[in-house]
Amino acid sequence: MSWTTYWIILGVCVCSILIFRTLPYVLLSGHTLPAGIQDGLELVPVAAFAALVANDLFSPARIASGLWPTLLPLLASVPVVVVALKTRSLVACVVVGVVVFAALSAIA
């Protein structure tokens, strides 16, 4: 990657993500939001995390490459759900998730 290419990519991608991260605050701060919008914002965490989980677990590329690659992440997330509900600990979830995922990958 040439320096020019690198600087263009760095400049554009850093600027765009900083705008996305700060613009809503700059625009909305100090204003009272309509009740409808506030209701919608309450749904942001569940909707965003559900979308992030789905994005990680569902992959057309893995489905095309076979049943096991498709099932593996789904199976590995089952114990993570159990651990999350029982312990509410991010650390425990990461450890269990990675260990189970690695073990399942190894037996395949």
Added chain:
Amino acid sequence: MQRTASHNADVAVVIKVALPVALGYVPLGLAAGIMSAKVGMDAFQTFLLGFLMYSGSGQFMIANLSMAGAGVFSVCVSTSMVSARQMLYASAFTRFFDTVPKPLSLWFFATVTDESFGVNLMRFQSGRWGPWRATGVNVTCQLSWALSTLVGALIGEAFDLPTTVASFAMTSIFVCLLMMQRFSVDKVVAAASAVLGVILCKTFGPSDMAILVGAVFGIVVGMLYRSRVEVDRGVEGRGEGR
């Protein structure tokens, strides 16, 4: 003296809260650094990108597309589309920053990620959380990420980390953060719709936008469901899900 004591307590709390996310960033940051080295970035370039952009999905996207031979324009557009979901997080945090000085607020908002959004928002909602602590959590995670990408770039191709295993660390964090939410019927509807939105978007639509499209779809369907329930019950049910 007391001030020092409370300051130390703050630092301890920040580190305790940030630790799971910061540790999760290590394997993934290493992997991102290794991939960045593969597409020809040196250690400094990788670190700078990791520190300033501070986005795992974004950095992987840049490396993947560059490896596939995509042009500069397409790399920039795709990566920016992946970043667009950050607007949702910023909107959700804004009400906690109405009285916070602007420089601190901007520092906080500039360093929000998927994972730190989760751990900070839950604590803001419980009331015992402030802008300094929240920013401390963000910056701790940011340093962990940027340094991990730096080390990854230095190791380079000498060491091949299984990216799929490393990225499942983040998947586990998202699963955990989802499970820790307080669910009511409207939230279940929103989550299920978000999943459906992601699947449809990745199957038929622009997959770079899947997270944002899915999340917005979930929010809209959840709100529609709420308004229908309110119509059925009269106005009373409003705000119950809190």
